Amino acid sequence: MKIKLDENLSRYLKDLLQAEGYDVETALDEGLKGRPDVEVGAAARHEGRILFTLDVEFVDLSKYPPGSHPGIILFRTRTMGLLTVNNFVL
Secondary structure, three states, rough: EEEEEEOOOOOHHHHHHOOOOOOOEEEEOOOOOOOHHHHHHEEEEEEEEEEEEOOOOHHOOOOOOOOEEEEEEEEOOOOHHHHHHHHHOO
């Protein structure tokens, strides 16, 4: 599975997911830090990557309709601490 992590997810999550065998890139890796969501989404779509995100903007179906991208997974945890989010995603 090819995954793109948005800038709100820990950069340390990349190494953890790669250790599980996933092909992972981050928005930071590609110079997309601080760029608009549509650019991050377009990069993931162009690369054929499922976007992992904490950003609720990506669930706007008018901007990201099903079938227009490989997938978007929105993670929501009770607390947003680094370890909590990493463990939740894993």
